[in-house]
Amino acid sequence: MPTLETLVSLAKRRGFIFQNSEIYGGLGSVWDFGPIGVELKRRIKDFWWTSMVHNRNDIEGIDSSILMDPAVWEASGHLKGFSDPLVECTECHKRFREDQIESTCPECDSELSSPRQFNLMFKTFMGPVEEEAATIYLRPETAQGIFVNFNNVLTTSRRKIPFGIAQIGKSFRNEITPGNFIFRTREFEQMEMEYFCHPEDSDKFFKEWIEFSMNWFKEIGIQEKNLKTRIHTDDERPHYAKSATDIEYNFPWGWGELETINNRTDYDLKNHMEKSGRDLSYFDESTKSRFIPYVIEPAMGADRTTLAVFSDAYHEEKVNDETRTVLKFNPKISPIEVAVLPLSRNEKLASISNKVFNLIKSSFRCQFDDTQSIGKRYRRQDEIGTPICVTIDFDTLDDNSITIRNRNTMKQIRVEVDKVTQIIKEHLETQF
Numbered sequence: 465m466p467t468l469e470t471l472v473s474l475a476k477r478r479g480f481i482f483q484n485s486e487i488y489g490g491l492g493s494v495w496d497f498g499p500i501g502v503e504l505k506r507r508i509k510d511f512w513w514t515s516m517v518h519n520r521n522d523i524e525g526i527d528s529s530i531l532m533d534p535a536v537w538e539a540s541g542h543l544k545g546f547s548d549p550l551v552e553c554t555e556c557h558k559r560f561r562e563d564q565i566e567s568t569c570p571e572c573d574s575e576l577s578s579p580r581q582f583n584l585m586f587k588t589f590m591g592p593v594e595e596e597a598a599t600i601y602l603r604p605e606t607a608q609g610i611f612v613n614f615n616n617v618l619t620t621s622r623r624k625i626p627f628g629i630a631q632i633g634k635s636f637r638n639e640i641t642p643g644n645f646i647f648r649t650r651e652f653e654q655m656e657m658e659y660f661c662h663p664e665d666s667d668k669f670f671k672e673w674i675e676f677s678m679n680w681f682k683e684i685g686i687q688e689k690n691l692k693t694r695i696h697t698d699d700e701r702p703h704y705a706k707s708a709t710d711i712e713y714n715f716p717w718g719w720g721e722l723e724t725i726n727n728r729t730d731y732d733l734k735n736h737m738e739k740s741g742r743d744l745s746y747f748d749e750s751t752k753s754r755f756i757p758y759v760i761e762p763a764m765g766a767d768r769t770t771l772a773v774f775s776d777a778y779h780e781e782k783v784n785d786e787t788r789t790v791l792k793f794n795p796k797i798s799p800i801e802v803a804v805l806p807l808s809r810n811e812k813l814a815s816i817s818n819k820v821f822n823l824i825k826s827s828f829r830c831q832f833d834d835t836q837s838i839g840k841r842y843r844r845q846d847e848i849g850t851p852i853c854v855t856i857d858f859d860t861l862d863d864n865s866i867t868i869r870n871r872n873t874m875k876q877i878r879v880e881v882d883k884v885t886q887i888i889k890e891h892l893e894t895q896f
């Protein structure tokens with residue numbers, strides 16, 4: 465298992481993740497995804513969207529706004545209940561979450577103030593004149609955008625219950641103690657799905673969605689031994705949930721939450737009905753009965769999942785007395801699938817390399833790299849987890865063949881240029 469420092473350093477060196485506003489000293493606990501990181505995170509999000517929306521026939525997608533009517537947060541209980549207990553050191557005035565520390569200040573061991581509830585929502589103003597403008601909030605979860613659109617989606621998609629609505633988007637929480645790289649930040653992306661069902665079926669669907677989520681993490685390539693479920697205790701369950709189970713990952717510092725599956729009951733729809741005066745109940749044609757649907761919610765963080773995937777893929781191996789660092793991503797989510805590497809910048813090699821690149825670029829995520837020695841380029845591709853490197857050398861000019869190198873085994877095979885797309889496809893599917 466890599467240390468967190470190793471991951472942070474590799475992430476920076478290879479363009480996965482950078483400190484935000486770094487040239488100004490860095491904004492604390494805010495991170496930016498670089499050229500390789502953005503591809504990795506995007507592929508993880510696409511994989512989730514495909515599994516949730518495209519590969520199922522009972523889920524629709526939406527993309528709602530970050531800003532919402534403040535009444536939403538009153539109805540959802542976030543204005544009142546979305547807070548953590550905050551304590552302040554009486555000497556150094558650092559602030560901590562009471563439930564994460566012992567009885568004295570972790571920095572200077574002095575006495576702590578009595579706890580007060582600190583609301584985690586970011587506030588801002590809407591309108592051109594700040595004093596007159598309404599206070600609004602940056603959403604702390606994407607879920608509310610789904611609840612307030614329940615009727616819109618139901619009527620336009622002509623769905624029948626049970627069905628779900630999925631969304632990927634940014635959320636914001638003014639966390640008291642963010643940290644552990646991109647694990648807990650104040651701005652992050654969530655992938656959430658609200659599954660609307662009959663109240664009587666909710667326990668069954670709750671179990672099914674835990675299973676679905678666990679399988680999803682395995683499918684993207686996370687090792688089973690690094691995953692486990694954990695049932696929430698009564699005092700940690702969110703204010704809207706009847707039951708909640710986390711899927712945890714074995715991060716470099718220990719087990720931590722990747723995803724929560726909640727049974728939110730009819731809590732949200734009922735409260736929005738009361739506050740808005742709109743009817744959000746559902747009429748079941750088959751039983752001629754009306755009810756407020758219950759909601760099962762698998763809610764995961766795209767950033768946390770990216771960190772888990774990154775950590776899980778990290779391997780160090782001894783090769784000829786040297787240490788090789790290699791990220792063994794599942795090719796389905798690796799940032800780059802194929803690197804095209806001409807052995808030198810020779811004009812004839814460049815021409816055939818461009819031809820190969822153009823031949824395969826619409827079938828795979830490719831990168832063209834003709835800098836540095838071939839050894840250094842292989843090392844770089846290993847460190848960004850590229851499953852296949854294609855090398856064009858001087859023999860190519862004679863035999864119209866190229867070399868394909870497998871990231872995991874480092875074995876190389878010769879392949880005719882005309883067959884390269886098909887052979888890479890098969891190789892990606894069967895050799896990783």
Ligand code: GAP
Nearest residue numbers: 605607647648649652722723724763764765768
């Ligand atoms: N709608 C339910 C909900 O938001 P949550 O357990 O508070 O539930 C869901 O959040 C997921 O969002 C978490 O499991 C985690 O992956 C991610 N998440 C929550 N807070 C985060 C933070 N401060 N930084 C990064 N990811 C976070």
